[in-house]
Structures are given as structure tokens and as C-alpha cells.
Amino acid sequence: MRLEHICRAFGIEGTFVEGGAFGNGLINDTFAASFEHDGNQRRYIIQRINHRIFRDPVALMENVDRVCAHLRTRLIDEPCADLHRRSLTLVRTHEGQALHCEPANAKQPEPTYWRCFHFIEGCTSYDVVDTPDQAYQAARKFGEFQRLVSDLPGSRLIETIPDFHNTPKRFAALKEAIAADPLGRAAQCREEIEFALANESIAHHLLGLHAQDLIPERITHNDTKLSNVLIDDQSGLGMCVVDLDTVMPGLSLYDFGDLIRTCVSPIEEDSRDLASIQVRLPIFQALACGFLEEMAGVLTPTEIANLSFSGKLLTFEVGLRFLADHLLGDQYFTAKRPNHNLHRARNQFQLVRELNSHENEMNDFVQNFITNKMA
Ligand SMILES: Nc1ncnc2c1ncn2[C@@H]1O[C@H](COP(=O)(O)OP(=O)(O)O)[C@@H](O)[C@H]1O
Ligand SMILES: [Mg+2]
Numbered sequence: 001m002r003l004e005h006i007c008r009a010f011g012i013e014g015t016f017v018e019g020g021a022f023g024n025g026l027i028n029d030t031f032a033a034s035f036e037h038d039g040n041q042r043r044y045i046i047q048r049i050n051h052r053i054f055r056d057p058v059a060l061m062e063n064v065d066r067v068c069a070h071l072r073t074r075l076i077d078e079p080c081a082d083l084h085r086r087s088l089t090l091v092r093t094h095e096g097q098a099l100h101c102e103p104a105n106a107k108q109p110e111p112t113y114w115r116c117f118h119f120i121e122g123c124t125s126y127d128v129v130d131t132p133d134q135a136y137q138a139a140r141k142f143g144e145f146q147r148l149v150s151d152l153p154g155s156r157l158i159e160t161i162p163d164f165h166n167t168p169k170r171f172a173a174l175k176e177a178i179a180a181d182p183l184g185r186a187a188q189c190r191e192e193i194e195f196a197l198a199n200e201s202i203a204h205h206l207l208g209l210h211a212q213d214l215i216p217e218r219i220t221h222n223d224t225k226l227s228n229v230l231i232d233d234q235s236g237l238g239m240c241v242v243d244l245d246t247v248m249p250g251l252s253l254y255d256f257g258d259l260i261r262t263c264v265s266p267i268e269e270d271s272r273d274l275a276s277i278q279v280r281l282p283i284f285q286a287l288a289c290g291f292l293e294e295m296a297g298v299l300t301p302t303e304i305a306n307l308s309f310s311g312k313l314l315t316f317e318v319g320l321r322f323l324a325d326h327l328l329g330d331q332y333f334t335a336k337r338p339n340h341n342l343h344r345a346r347n348q349f350q351l352v353r354e355l356n357s358h359e360n361e362m363n364d365f366v367q368n369f370i371t372n373k374m375a
Contacts, residue, residue, distance in 0.1 A: 003033055006046055009100045010091045010116040013037050019046075024127060024227065027053060027245065032119060043119035044091060048112055049099075054245055057113035059158040061099040064115070064244045065090060066157070067149055067219075074148040084118070085232075085239050091116040123230035123239050129263045132286035137238035138229045138263070139287040142221055142255055143294030145241045149219045150298060157219060157248050164222060164246065165254045167203040167317045171196075174320045177327040185327050189342055192323050195349050202316045202352075206251055206306065214302040220250035224258045252295065252303055253310035259287050260311025261318065265351050269318075270344045277350045279358045281365075284311075288366050296373055304370060308362035312355045319348030 004016040014037025022032035022045065029048040034041055049057045071087040080086055093100050100114040129135050163169050178186055178193055186193060209215045221228075221241065228243040262269075264279045264287075271277075288307060296304075325332045326341035333341055355362075 003031055003046065006100065006102070006114050007033050007035070007044060007116065009093055009114070010044075010046075011094050012044060012091065012116075014042075017041060023125070025243070027243075043121065045117045045119050047115055047117075049115065049245070051110075051113055054160055056158070056160070057099055057101075060160045060245060061115060063157045063160060063247055064088075065098045066152065066154065067244055067247050070152045071145075071148050074151075082239070085120050085123070085230075087240060088120075088242060088244065089118045091118060120230055120240055122233050124233055125227045125230055125242070127227050129226050129283060132282045133236065134226060134231070135259075135263050135283045136286040136290040137231055137236070138224070138226045139256075139259055139290030140293055141229045141238035141241050141290075142224045142259065143291040145221055146218060146252055146255065147294045147298055149247070152219055159248045160246055161248075164248070165250060165314075165317065166207070167313060167320070168207060170317050170320045170324075171200060171203040174324040174327075177324040181327060183327070183329050185342075188339075189323065189326065189345075192319075192342065192345050192349060196316075196320055196323060199316060199352070202313055203320070205309065206253055206313055209302055209306070210251060215251055215253070215300065215306070217249050218252050219247065220252060220255045222246035222248060222250055222254060222258075224255045225262045252299060253306055254314065256287070256291055256307055257310030257312075257314030259291070260284065260308075260355070261315045261348075261351070263287060264311065264355075267347075269347055270340060271347055272343050274346065274350045277347065277354055279351075279354050279362075281358065281361065284308075284358075284362055285365055288362075288369060292366070292369055292373070296370060304366060305363075307366050308355075308359050311362075312352055312359070315348050315351045315355060319345045319352065322348060 003019045012035055014035040017034040017036050019031060019033030023030045027050050031046045032043055033046060034043045051057050054060045068088050068090055075083055075086050090098050092098060098115060102112045104111050174196060223243055223246045229238050230240045232239045264283050265277050266280060267273055267276045322341045322345035330341055335341055
């Protein structure tokens with residue numbers, strides 16, 4: 001069986017028990033497989049890297065390998081209980097590599113790239129934020145992740161997707177899409193285009209502060225969704241951050257902003273029910289508490305002052321991307337219904353408006369939290 005064959009490349013021994021597709025990840029193809037060896041059953045996560053999105057799987061795995069090793073070292077220093085469940089552990093190939101390449105064959109015209117992790121048992125990852133505690137656990141884990149990798153030694157990590165959060169470039173790309181308008185779709189989205197153009201200043205704000213040395217470059221996760229945190233089934237505590245493909249140099253606020261974007265609204269990002277889009281303040285507060293619990297001592301005053309703003313920036317950025325993709329014919333984000341990406345853009349821009357109208361309340365909460373913590 002093919003999955004078993006891949007596992008053998010990673011030196012996994014014993015009898016293959018079962019295996020198949022696993023989880024709800026959207027980017028890579030994820031599988032789980034169990035083996036029995038010397039009377040013990042062990043599970044593994046095996047992933048085929050999406051190399052259309054990640055063009056350089058070798059460099060990507062160098063990042064992942066360095067980050068996993070450093071997290072382990074830092075967790076040992078802390079010290080912490082349950083070490084093997086607190087960070088991902090790579091399984092290496094016979095040659096000691098973190099990546100296995102399957103050459104092209106008659107059925108598979110291109111090579112495929114694989115990696116393997118020990119399965120972290122007794123946890124669940126959730127897709128939808130229902131309670132403030134889930135938001136707290138996720139934000140705390142992503143905050144801890146940033147804190148622990150902040151002193152990663154060696155050269156700068158590789159940018160696995162260059163300019164991923166370069167919002168001014170995303171804005172420029174939208175302007176090009178509007179000018180090109182290859183499918184004549186611009187006429188039906190005048191309102192969204194006007195909203196985007198009128199709010200250009202949002203796109204430049206954080207990189208402007210970075211250029212003034214008020215916000216430093218850090219190592220960030222860049223995909224801070226609830227589903228990328230494993231939550232312990234017994235205790236309900238955040239256990240481990242997964243999905244390290246986009247770990248690269250970035251701004252801390254990109255991670256916090258994407259937590260806000262993906263957690264505070266009660267409805268999905270492609271819902272057309274715009275009236276239901278709102279900022280759930282208790283969820284925002286839980287995110288801020290969790291993140292600051294870990295990062296308050298690390299962040300600069302300018303980063304702290306922009307925590308609330310960051311949600312607006314990330315939501316605006318994703319809205320720009322959806323709108324540009326709609327204009328260009330849905331090349332990046334799969335459209336499952338007519339105008340799907342336009343609906344996604346509308347949803348995100350509505351959330352930008354909502355975040356804007358609650359920004360003062362969110363800022364007050366952050367300032368009070370910091371004042372109390374320092375007292
Ligand atoms: N080592 C692991 N142990 C247990 N579950 C895992 C592990 N790694 C990933 N998962 C699960 O698989 C899902 C998909 O993996 P992920 O790396 O997030 O892929 P994608 O990039 O496609 O989102 C995760 O949401 C998580 O539920
Ligand atoms: Mg994921």
C-alpha cells in the first residue's frame with residue numbers, strides 16, 4: 001500500500017495496522033497511519049506538501065526542522081511537563097532527512113514531497129470558535145510559540161511564501177486586477193472596489209511603523225487559526241501548535257491580527273449573512289489575555305498599542321486578496337459557487353467596518369490589561 005510504502009521511507013518498523021486521510025487541513029494532504037512494533041501501537045502523521053503553494057519544499061523543511069529543534073530545547077529549559085506533546089517531532093528518513101521525495105512515475109507526473117511527525121495523542125483541533133476559553137487557549141499557544149522561537153539561533157528563516165503579508169503589495173495587486181479586469185467583473189463590484197480604495201491607509205500602517213523601527217521583525221507562525229492548535233481532550237488546555245509551513249520572518253501583529261480575523265466573527269468568512277457579522281468582544285478579550293500572558297514582556301509599546309488595529313489590517317488584507325481573485329477569475333481561492341470570492345470579500349470588508357467601530361473599546365481593554373499586569 002502506498003501510505004505504508006511512504007512510512008517505510010521514514011524508517012518506520014513493525015506491522016502496518018491501518019492508515020488513511022486525516023483531519024480537515026486545506027493546504028497539504030494529511031494522513032495518519034498506525035504500526036505495531038514489539039507489542040506497542042504507534043501512530044504517525046504523514047503529509048504530502050502542497051508544492052504548488054510552497055515552491056521550495058527543501059527550504060521549507062529546513063525552517064520546520066530548525067524551529068521544531070529549537071522549540072524542544074526551549075521547552076526543556078522552561079522546564080515543562082508532557083514534553084513530547086508540546087511541540088511537533090519529526091520522524092526522519094533512513095538518510096536522516098526531514099523530507100522524502102517520491103520521484104515522478106507513470107501515475108504521478110511530478111515528484112511529490114513528504115514529511116512525517118509523531119502523532120500527538122489525546123488532542124483535538126477545532127474549526128470553529130464557540131467559547132472565549134477556546135480563543136484564550138489558541139492565543140496563548142501562538143503567543144508561547146512566538147516567545148519560544150524569538151531567540152532562534154542562526155541565519156534568518158527562509159520566506160516560504162515571499163511577501164505573504166505585504167499588504168501594500170496586496171493592495172497594488174488589487175489595483176492591477178481592477179485595471180486589467182479581464183472578465184469584465186469590476187462593474188458588479190463597484191462598492192467593494194470603492195471601499196478598498198478609500199481605505200488604502202490601513203494597508204501601509206504596520207509596515208510604516210516597521211520602517212521607523214517601532215515594530216521589529218520577529219519569527220511568526222502566519223497561519224494562526226484555531227484549527228492549528230491541538231487542544232488536550234482531558235484538560236481543555238492548548239497543547240501544541242501545528243502547521244509550521246508558513247513560519248518565517250514577519251511581524252508579531254500579523255499573528256495576533258489573524259487570530260482576531262478568524263475568531264471574533266460568529267459566522268464563516270464566506271457567509272452572505274452580513275447582518276450577523278459582529279465583533280464578539282468576550283472573544284477578543286480572551287485572545288488579548290492569552291496572547292499577552294505570553295508576550296507582554298516581549299512586545300514593544302508600539303506593538304501593544306496596535307494589537308487591536310492588527311485585526312483590521314489582516315481582515316482588510318484578506319478582503320483585498322478575495323476581491324482581486326474574484327476579478328482575475330478565482331485562480332487562487334476555490335470558488336464553489338458563482339461570485340464566491342466576491343461574497344468572501346464583502347464579508348471581510350463588513351468585518352473591517354465592525355472592527356473599526358469597536359477599536360476604542362478593544363484598545364481600552366488592552367491598555368487596562370497591561371496597566372494591571374505591570375501594577
Ligand atoms: N503531529 C500531529 N498529531 C496529531 N494531529 C496532527 C498532527 N499534525 C497535524 N495534525 C492534525 O492534522 C490537521 C491538518 O494538519 P495541518 O498541518 O494543519 O495541515 P494543513 O496545512 O493542510 O492545514 C491539523 O489541523 C491537526 O488536526
Ligand atoms: Mg492547518
